[in-house]
Amino acid sequence: MDKYLARAEEFVITETLQQKLLRVLRRTVSNIQEFWRLYRKNHLAVIGGAIVLAFILLAIFAPWVTPHDPVTPNFRAIRKPPVWMKGGSWTHPLGTDHLGRDIWTRIIYGARVSLFIGFVVVGFATVIGVTLGLISGYYGGKIDAVIQRVIDTLLAFPYLILATALVGVLGPGLRNIVLALLYKEWIYPCRVVRSEVLVAKEQEYVEAARTVGAGNRHIMFREILPNVLASTVVVSTLRVGSVILMEASLSFLGLGVEPPTPAWGSMVAEGRRFINTEWWVSTLPGLAILLTVLGINLMGEGLRDALDPKLRE
Amino acid sequence: MDKILQRLLHTIPVLIGISLIVFSLMHLTPGDPVEIMLGEVGYVSQEDIELMRAELGLDRPLIEQYFSFVAGILRGDWGTSLRARVPVKALILERLPATIELTIAAIVVSLIIGIPAGVLSAVRRYSWLDKLGTLVALVGISMPQFWLGLTLILVFSVGLHLLPGGVRLAFDIPAPPTVTGLLLVDSILAGNWTAFWGTMRHLALPALTLGAPMSALTMRVTRSSMLEVIRQDYVTFARAKGVKEMAVVIKHALRNALIPIVTVVALNMGSLLGGNMIVERIFSWPGLGQLVVDSIRTYDYPVVQVSVMIYALTYVAMNLIADLLYMRLNPRVRI
Amino acid sequence: MGNCLLEVKDLKTYFNTDNGVAKAVDGVSFSVAHGQAVGIVGESGCGKSVTARSIMRLVDYPGKIVGGQVLFRGEDLLSKSEKEIRHVRGKEIAMIFQDPLSTLNPVLTVGDQIVEAIELHHGGSLPADSPLERLNPFVRRRMRDEAWQRALQMMEQVGIPAPEQRMNEYPHQFSGGMRQRVMIAIALSCSPALLIADEPTTALDVTVQAQILELMKELQRKLNMAVILITHDLGVVAEFCDRVIVMYAGKVVEAGPVDNILFDPQHPYTAGLLKSIPRIEDRHRPIQTIPGMVPELYNLPSGCRFRTRCPMADVRCAEEDPPLVDVSHDHQVSCLQAIA
Numbered sequence: 001m002d003k004y005l006a007r008a009e010e011f012v013i014t015e016t017l018q019q020k021l022l023r024v025l026r027r028t029v030s031n032i033q034e035f036w037r038l039y040r041k042n043h044l045a046v047i048g049g050a051i052v053l054a055f056i057l058l059a060i061f062a063p064w065v066t067p068h069d070p071v072t073p074n075f076r077a078i079r080k081p082p083v084w085m086k087g088g089s090w091t092h093p094l095g096t097d098h099l100g101r102d103i104w105t106r107i108i109y110g111a112r113v114s115l116f117i118g119f120v121v122v123g124f125a126t127v128i129g130v131t132l133g134l135i136s137g138y139y140g141g142k143i144d145a146v147i148q149r150v151i152d153t154l155l156a157f158p159y160l161i162l163a164t165a166l167v168g169v170l171g172p173g174l175r176n177i178v179l180a181l182l183y184k185e186w187i188y189p190c191r192v193v194r195s196e197v198l199v200a201k202e203q204e205y206v207e208a209a210r211t212v213g214a215g216n217r218h219i220m221f222r223e224i225l226p227n228v229l230a231s232t233v234v235v236s237t238l239r240v241g242s243v244i245l246m247e248a249s250l251s252f253l254g255l256g257v258e259p260p261t262p263a264w265g266s267m268v269a270e271g272r273r274f275i276n277t278e279w280w281v282s283t284l285p286g287l288a289i290l291l292t293v294l295g296i297n298l299m300g301e302g303l304r305d306a307l308d309p310k311l312r313e
Numbered sequence: 314m315d316k317i318l319q320r321l322l323h324t325i326p327v328l329i330g331i332s333l334i335v336f337s338l339m340h341l342t343p344g345d346p347v348e349i350m351l352g353e354v355g356y357v358s359q360e361d362i363e364l365m366r367a368e369l370g371l372d373r374p375l376i377e378q379y380f381s382f383v384a385g386i387l388r389g390d391w392g393t394s395l396r397a398r399v400p401v402k403a404l405i406l407e408r409l410p411a412t413i414e415l416t417i418a419a420i421v422v423s424l425i426i427g428i429p430a431g432v433l434s435a436v437r438r439y440s441w442l443d444k445l446g447t448l449v450a451l452v453g454i455s456m457p458q459f460w461l462g463l464t465l466i467l468v469f470s471v472g473l474h475l476l477p478g479g480v481r482l483a484f485d486i487p488a489p490p491t492v493t494g495l496l497l498v499d500s501i502l503a504g505n506w507t508a509f510w511g512t513m514r515h516l517a518l519p520a521l522t523l524g525a526p527m528s529a530l531t532m533r534v535t536r537s538s539m540l541e542v543i544r545q546d547y548v549t550f551a552r553a554k555g556v557k558e559m560a561v562v563i564k565h566a567l568r569n570a571l572i573p574i575v576t577v578v579a580l581n582m583g584s585l586l587g588g589n590m591i592v593e594r595i596f597s598w599p600g601l602g603q604l605v606v607d608s609i610r611t612y613d614y615p616v617v618q619v620s621v622m623i624y625a626l627t628y629v630a631m632n633l634i635a636d637l638l639y640m641r642l643n644p645r646v647r648i
Numbered sequence: 649m650g651n652c653l654l655e656v657k658d659l660k661t662y663f664n665t666d667n668g669v670a671k672a673v674d675g676v677s678f679s680v681a682h683g684q685a686v687g688i689v690g691e692s693g694c695g696k697s698v699t700a701r702s703i704m705r706l707v708d709y710p711g712k713i714v715g716g717q718v719l720f721r722g723e724d725l726l727s728k729s730e731k732e733i734r735h736v737r738g739k740e741i742a743m744i745f746q747d748p749l750s751t752l753n754p755v756l757t758v759g760d761q762i763v764e765a766i767e768l769h770h771g772g773s774l775p776a777d778s779p780l781e782r783l784n785p786f787v788r789r790r791m792r793d794e795a796w797q798r799a800l801q802m803m804e805q806v807g808i809p810a811p812e813q814r815m816n817e818y819p820h821q822f823s824g825g826m827r828q829r830v831m832i833a834i835a836l837s838c839s840p841a842l843l844i845a846d847e848p849t850t851a852l853d854v855t856v857q858a859q860i861l862e863l864m865k866e867l868q869r870k871l872n873m874a875v876i877l878i879t880h881d882l883g884v885v886a887e888f889c890d891r892v893i894v895m896y897a898g899k900v901v902e903a904g905p906v907d908n909i910l911f912d913p914q915h916p917y918t919a920g921l922l923k924s925i926p927r928i929e930d931r932h933r934p935i936q937t938i939p940g941m942v943p944e945l946y947n948l949p950s951g952c953r954f955r956t957r958c959p960m961a962d963v964r965c966a967e968e969d970p971p972l973v974d975v976s977h978d979h980q981v982s983c984l985q986a987i988a
Contacts, residue, residue, distance in 0.1 A: 044448075153330025155580075156625040160587030161605060162334075165621050168609030169342045245457055249591055252459045253606055268459055272595075279467055286460030294455035301451075438709070546750040549706055554765045554834065555738030558730070568755050644755055644818040 038306035045302020051295030055288075059111040066102065068092075070109040071260040074100035079278045097267075097281045098274060106262040107288045113174075113256075113263045114292065118244040121178055125185035126236045130228075132186065133193025134220045138201065144194075151187045159184055159242075160249050167255045174257055181246055185239065192235045196228040203227075230307040238300035241293040248289050264289045316646070320636055324629055331629070335622045336382050339614045340375075347371060350395055350612045368393075369615075386622070392615035396608075401619050405601065409623075410494025411481060412589055412600035418516050419523035419585060419592075426528040428567075428574070431535025435543060436562055446532065453529025458588050462522040462595040469518060477515050479597040486511045519596040527578070527585045534577045538570040545569070572643045579635030586624050653874050654703070654741075654842055655679040659716035661695075661702045663945075670945035672698040672711065674898040677972070680842065685868065685875045687889035687906070689882060689921070693942055695898040696878045700844045703876075704743055705733050720842075739769040742835035746847040748827035752819035758830050759815030762799035762837055767791065769838040802833040806863060825856035829863065836867060842874045849884060861888060882925055886910055894918050897943055897953040900972060904979030914981040917954050952984065960985045 039045060058065055068074075074096070081088045082095040082103075094103040136147040154162075166180035200206060201224070209223045250256045251265030259266060264285045271282025339346050347365050351357045366372050370381060385392065391401040434446040470478030481496055482488055488496065489503035497516075500508035542548065543566050551565040552558075589602030601620055608616035640646050661673040673695045680686050688696045701707050703718050705725060718725040720740065725733060737743075745751040753761060796815075803811035806829040819827055828848060835843060845864065849857040865888060868875055877888055885892055885906065892909040894902040894917065902915040913919045920938040940957035943949055952970050955961035964984055972982040 149326045149330060152327045153334065155583065156327055156331055156628045157334065157621070158583040158587035158589075158624050158628065160584075160590060161621055161624050164590065164605065164609055165338055165617055166341070168612070168617065169338055169346075169614075171343065241455060245455075248457050249459065249587075252457070253590060253594065254610065265457070265459070268457075268463065272463065275463060275467060276471055279471075282463055283460065283467065286457055286463065289457045290452070290455055290460065293457075294452060297451055297455050544708075546745055546747060547753040549701075549708070550743070550745060550751045550831075551753070552706055553704055553737055553743040555734045555736075555768050556764065557734065565753055565756075569753070572755075642755065645820050 035306055039302050042302045042305055044298050045305070048295040048298025048302065051291055052299055055111050055292050055295070056115060058108045059115050062105075062108045062112065065108055066105040068102035068105040070101065070106045070262045072101070074102075076100065077102075079274070079281070081278070082280050082284075094284050095278070095280045097271060098278075103267075103281065103284055106267060107264070107285055110262040110264045110267060110285060110288070111292070113251075113261065114244050114247055114289070117174070117177060117181070117247045118240040118296075121181045121185055121243045122236050122240045124178070124182055125239070126189045126232060128182075129186040129189030129191075130193050130225070130232055133190040134197055134225065134228075136190065137194040137197030138216070138220050138224070147190070147194075151191060154184050154187050157184065160246060163246055163250060164253060164255055167250060172255060172258055177247065177250060177256065180250075181243055185243060188239055189232055189235055192231055193228050196231055197224055200224045200227050234300060234304040234307060237303055238297060241296035241300070244289065244293055244296070316640065317637070320633065324633065327629060328626075331622060331625045332383050332386070333379075335618050335625070336379050338618055338621065339369075346612075346614060350614065386619075391619045394608075394613055394616050396611050396613045396616075401615050404604065404616060405619060405623065408599060408601045408604045410496075411598055412593070412602060414481075414495045414497060415516065415519055415523060415592070415598060415600060416585065416589065418520035419527065419588075422520045422524035423527035423531055423585070424578075426524070427531025428535050430528075431532040432539055432562060432567060432570075434532065434536045435539030438540065443536075447536070450529040450532045453532075454526055456525070458522055458526065458591045459595055461525055462518070462592060465518045465522060466595070476517050478518060479515075479595075481515055481598065482508060482511050483515070519592050519598055522595070523585060523588050523592045526588065527581065530581055530584075531574065531578055534574050535570065538573045539566060542566045542570045568642070572639060575635050575638050575642065579632045582631045583628055586627060589624075651681045652679050653682045653684075653721065654876075655717075655719040656699070656703065657717040657719065659699065659702055659718065660714045661698050661707055661711055662714050664710045664712070665946060667944075668946035671898050671948065672945055673702060675716070676895070676898070676900050677716075678893050678900060678903055680874050680876060682841070683868075683872045683874055684891060685877060685889045687877045687879060687885040687892045688895060689879060689885055689892060690895035691880060691942055693945070694895045695945075696895050697846050699895070700743070700846050700876065700878055703844065704737055704741060706743075735769070738765055738835075738840070739838045740840055741842045741844065742838070742840040743844040743846065744828075744831045744835045744848050747851045748824065748831045749819065749851075751831060752827060754819055757816050757818055758822070759796070759799055762802055762815075762830070762834050763792070763795045765834045765837045766795040766798050798837065799833075802837050803830075805867070806830070806833045806836075808833070824852050825860060828852060828856075828860050832860075832863065832867070836871065836873075839871055840873060842876065843868070844876045844878070846878045847880070848877070850879070850881070857884075864888070882910070882921060894921070897948060898945060899953060900980075900982065901954065902979075902981045902983075903972070904976075904981075908976070908979045914975050914979070914986040915954075915983045916958050916960050916985065920957075952982075954983075958985075 077092060077096050077100040079098055080092050080096040080100075083090055083093045085095075088095065092102050092104070094107065096102055097106070132147055136144045162184055163180045166183055167176055170176040170180060205227075206219055206223055209219050214223070247256065247263070248265035248268075251263040252269045254266070254269065256263045256266050267285035268282045271278070271280075271285070274281050342349055345362075347362050347369070351362060351365060363372075370378050373381075389402065391405070393399070394401050394404055397404060430446055430450075434443045437443050466478035469476045477483065486508055487505075489499040489505045489508050492499050492502055496512040497509060500506070500512060547569075548561060548566050551561045556565065589600065590606050591602075592598065593600045593602035594606060601623065605617065605620045605624075607613075608620065656679070657677050659673055659676045660671070663670040663672055676695070676699055678686070688699065690696050698707065698711065702713050703725070705713070707713060713726060716726070720736065725736060728736070752758070756764075799815065800811050803815065808814055808826060808829055814822075819830070822830060832848075843864075848864070849860050852860060861884065864875070867873070875888075877885070879885060889906050892902075892904065892906050893900055894909065894915065896917050902909065902913065902918045909918060910922065913922055917938070920936075923936040924938060938957055943953060943956060949956050949966070951964075951966040951968055952958070952961070955965040958965065962985075968984060970982045970984045972980045975981050975986065
């Protein structure tokens with residue numbers, strides 16, 4: 001054993017930094033190629049990815065995509081119908097609302113809020129959840145029991161009800177919405193990582209690492225984490241969709257970002273009053289939510305199939 | 314019997330956790346909760362603030378507050394609404410039947426749609442029907458509920474004038490005398506079929522909206538569970554016995570597939586309960602969900618605490634029932 | 649042959665896989681007489697199970713019967729409607745499988761599962777044929793009672809102790825051997841003319857194996873039933889069968905009376921199989937095995953399929969697909985070397 005270790009060390013030392021970088025790069029590139037080859041097979045997943053990418057680009061470049069302002073009322077163009085209806089024009093392709101604001105513009109700016117909250121909440125939740133999941137699964141015992149009871153308790157609260165109540169007590173605003181959603185969101189990656197760790201812990205590579213004297217932290221983050229990453233990515237992607245739906249529901253209930261900042265949920269809520277006549281004011285932003293979340297879910301399922309064959313039915 | 318007892322014991326830490334979270338809700342407020350609550354009203358004197366603090370027990374140590382909160386809940390003394398100045402209990406009991414009726418209807422709708430669709434999809438695997446069904450289910454879980462509700466109103470109420478898009482019963486139909494508060498049950502008890510039919514029609518769209526994500530989920534679970542079961546030897550053996558295909562699918566395959574379905578559906582009951590708030594708002598449904606939203610907006614913390622707790626307890630109860638059902642369906646773990 | 653119960657002619661069952669078409673059963677022919685016990689032997693993956701399932705038309709997706717005939721009492725089962733084949737399944741031809749735990753439905757009581765089979769085909773003797781009468785709750789009740797009685801009888805017949813009580817139990821409460829007895833009870837509840845047993849003893853302990861075989865033999869005689877026994881165990885075949893069919897890679901390579909096959913094998917594959925059985929008389933000799941691997945069914949060698957592992961193969965074997973020809977009375981073999 002020692003002899004082999006010495007040989008291995010020799011090999012590592014003789015490899016220059018440049019060579020090492022090149023080797024890692026080459027491996028990464030081939031991994032990505034392999035992933036793309038598998039992902040591409042699922043046409044719906046490619047479409048889903050394209051939708052998500054389109055919304056992200058639109059959100060980032062919003063001021064360059066549309067000439068209008070999302071918040072300033074324009075009383076000369078109130079409740080204009082979309083371009084395909086009688087009286088519509090290309091000036092306002094999706095029509096305008098009761099204050100004459102361009103709906104297309106507000107949808108694009110609304111994407112900023114939705115995507116921001118979706119990615120930020122899931123990002124933080126993944127970091128917290130993965131860490132706790134690793135600890136919970138790896139150490140087991142008391143700490144695991146405590147974390148699991150906390151998760152059971154949080155599961156009992158309907159997500160939207162808990163988030164609404166929390167935004168209620170914390171007060172509105174972007175930061176508080178993120179906090180209110182994080183309150184429960186971390187349990188999803190945590191549960192997935194924990195169950196994966198329980199499996200990984202019994203694998204030979206962990207045993208091998210332990211035999212050569214690796215510490216707990218090294219085993220958790222260097223040996224196990226890379227192996228549970230695939231399912232974490234899949235779950236987190238799918239969770240972005242759910243979080244966006246939550247944010248939309250919060251703002252529909254009037255507990256989202258403060259007006260007049262456009263958010264999809266509050267646009268639907270505001271347009272509700274005109275559902276009998278100007279149906280587009282409320283339905284089109286809702287359609288934007290549907291498309292985004294559908295895109296994310298399609299992407300997530302594609303990722304699952306490409307990254308984690310064992311998760312396939 | 315032991316298993317049931319064990320399962321009940323398991324819920325104790327969860328119940329304690331629920332009480333802690335619900336209790337802490339009021340104390341999460343940045344700043345003084347009393348000032349926030351009273352700030353709504355306009356100018357208040359320092360005296361008023363002290364008075365209210367005493368009423369809510371906020372002047373006592375935190376531990377004491379928690380125990381008196383729990384004791385109150387257990388005694389059935391749920392506090393007083395700060396807005397309505399009536400006992401929270403009365404407020405909630407008044408709203409509860411409407412929500413129960415809607416929720417049960419939604420569960421029924423989601424099972425009626427979800428299970429047959431999932432079975433059909435699994436049996437006709439790889440067919441265009443399966444592909445379409447899977448895609449529709451994915452759209453179902455990707456759809457914001459409020460948007461679905463509005464679209465249904467737009468199509469069926471505004472457009473086609475087929476179904477009513479709000480409230481529990483039209484104002485021109487006399488409601489049956491209140492016995493249970495569930496309009497369907499009450500109208501049967503009173504033999505009032507006009508009211509029964511009216512209630513059904515009013516329930517249709519909200520129940521469909523509330524049940525839609527759940528039926529999509531049920532469909533997906535049923536499909537994958539059925540695909541797993543259909544491969545089993547006992548299904549082939551049933552065919553070899555000469556059992557009709559329909560009976561093979563329902564008696565032999567579905568009965569086994571139901572076992573995991575029950576668990577997954579119960580675990581996701583939270584999304585259905587959460588949807589209450591949205592659906593009740595859209596369809597002007599006078600239920601608990603609306604009460605929660607209104608109370609949050611008016612900082613009526615006692616009402617918020619109790620209603621949020623009721624939702625959590627409902628979830629726990631439903632999962633308990635699901636576990637019992639699981640044992641009932643699966644002879645291998647039967648007691 | 650007037651005595652012929654089942655005749656399989658040039659049966660072909662293919663599977664569409666990602667790697668191409670797998671010819672699991674490729675032109676198999678054989679026949680079974682009334683009351684005869686026929687063994688089908690071969691290594692796993694040689695197509696013996698698929699052949700059995702094809703006879704009952706129970707091949708699952710992505711498998712498909714693409715050609716041939718299965719004549720049962722002179723009628724082609726492959727051209728029957730779904731409804732007609734259902735009346736053959738269970739009633740005329742019954743089937744039992746390898747693993748009784750996975751074959752019995754875990755959520756139904758053993759009694760229910762036997763009664764179901766009896767009720768489906770009226771147990772052979774139950775009245776109330778008209779659909780109207782069957783709706784009558786009293787008639788239904790009586791039918792159910794009669795079926796229950798018949799099921800009890802079956803449980804007794806297959807040697808399950810305390811049948812009254814065990815009828816209400818679930819499969820997981822039975823031992824492996826008892827489960828297999830239950831499966832036999834279900835299969836034989838309608839007195840079929842043919843029983844197809846797919847490795848019925850493989851999943852059982854050796855001592856239980858012998859008991860189950862004994863039971864099957866006894867019931868076969870009593871019911872004058874034909875049996876197709878699928879196995880990879882030549883010992884079981886020697887004990888049970890009148891006739892043996894040896895399959896390799898989806899084809900019949902040799903068929904004949906059990907004595908001919910066991911003592912005078914003509915095909916090198918049969919000879920190899922026999923040599924690989926450990927024998928007491930030469931316990932000092934190492935067990936012989938057939939070298940090489942079974943070819944993949946979607947990538948078969950040209951000519952004779954066994955040639956890649958055959959000690960006698962020559963150039964001709966790669967060019968010609970050997971036909972199945974008579975070598976002696978009722979004994980056929982498919983090998984160019986054997987014929988020459």
